[in-house]
Amino acid sequence: MVDVDLPDCGVARFLLLFDGPWATLIIRELLHGPQRFGELRDALPGISAHTLTNRLRLFESRGLLRRTAFPEIPPRVVYELTDLGRSLRPVLDAMYAWGKAAPVSAFVSASDPA
Amino acid sequence: MVDVDLPDCGVARFLLLFDGPWATLIIRELLHGPQRFGELRDALPGISAHTLTNRLRLFESRGLLRRTAFPEIPPRVVYELTDLGRSLRPVLDAMYAWGKAAPVSAFVSASDPA
DNA sequence: TGCACCAGTTACGTCAACTGCACTAATGGG
DNA sequence: CCCATTAGTGCAGTTGACGTAACTGGTGCA
Numbered sequence: 001m002v003d004v005d006l007p008d009c010g011v012a013r014f015l016l017l018f019d020g021p022w023a024t025l026i027i028r029e030l031l032h033g034p035q036r037f038g039e040l041r042d043a044l045p046g047i048s049a050h051t052l053t054n055r056l057r058l059f060e061s062r063g064l065l066r067r068t069a070f071p072e073i074p075p076r077v078v079y080e081l082t083d084l085g086r087s088l089r090p091v092l093d094a095m096y097a098w099g100k101a102a103p104v105s106a107f108v109s110a111s112d113p114a
Numbered sequence: 115m116v117d118v119d120l121p122d123c124g125v126a127r128f129l130l131l132f133d134g135p136w137a138t139l140i141i142r143e144l145l146h147g148p149q150r151f152g153e154l155r156d157a158l159p160g161i162s163a164h165t166l167t168n169r170l171r172l173f174e175s176r177g178l179l180r181r182t183a184f185p186e187i188p189p190r191v192v193y194e195l196t197d198l199g200r201s202l203r204p205v206l207d208a209m210y211a212w213g214k215a216a217p218v219s220a221f222v223s224a225s226d227p228a
Numbered sequence: 229t230g231c232a233c234c235a236g237t238t239a240c241g242t243c244a245a246c247t248g249c250a251c252t253a254a255t256g257g258g
Numbered sequence: 259c260c261c262a263t264t265a266g267t268g269c270a271g272t273t274g275a276c277g278t279a280a281c282t283g284g285t286g287c288a
Binding site for chain 2: 267
Binding site: 133134135136160161162164165168186187188189 | 244245246247248253254255256
């Protein structure tokens with residue numbers, strides 16, 4: 001009766017945590033080093049503060065990153081990956097390599113943008 | 115004015131193709147070898163025929179897999195990865211390794227299932 | 229007095245992936 | 259005659275990740 005909905009397969013577990021399009025991209029940014037909230041927002045064009053906050057809070061609660069708030073005015077908050085978060089690098093690297101090597105035709109719908 | 119919405123980053127490109135929870139798991143199953151429609155459906159508990167069809171059709175149109183329909187009654191359709199599809203193995207392997215190595219606390223919400 | 233600064237928060241609405249159920253075609257077996 | 263079989267399709271509805279807009283708090287600077 002324990003761990004009812006935690007899948008055995010590692011791939012399925014991974015997908016459980018990295019749902020939407022932004023989750024993975026936030027990790028990608030933080031692999032470059034510690035970043036402030038505003039830096040992350042600027043590095044991820046199109047993301048909303050709402051989504052960024054939600055994902056960061058989730059990853060913090062799951063032990064993937066550490067949040068450090070400095071009691072200053074205006075406030076300053078720095079996010080950095082933990083060892084667990086940094087251990088995602090091979091996964092991101094593999095994604096990157098595939099995304100770079102695959103032909104453009106793998107991503108477009110036969111007449112997509114222009 | 116070309117390639118307007120195709121991101122440069124390989125990670126972002128990868129995520130463009132593997133949206134939902136099922137997309138990646140279908141590839142995982144097909145890495146075991148060619149599979150029939152019904153075999154895939156049985157190997158992916160919870161997936162609906164609709165979703166499975168949609169993803170398979172998408173991946174076929176993107177060149178990740180090949181669809182072979184035998185003109186028999188009842189019908190028989192076999193799906194198998196192309197070279198491009200098989201080249202996803204390192205990515206899936208990296209996901210699997212991380213999902214297996216990460217502590218359970220990375221996946222649950224501090225009091226999730228029971 | 230009042231605006232800018234940063235890192236959010238709240239309320240509300242959108243959109244796409246996904247689900248369930250019912251249904252189909254064509255044939256072999258009872 | 260009727261049912262089981264396989265690979266879907268159509269319709270209706272749900273879920274959850276995400277977006278927009280407006281707002282907060284405490285201080286420095288004009």
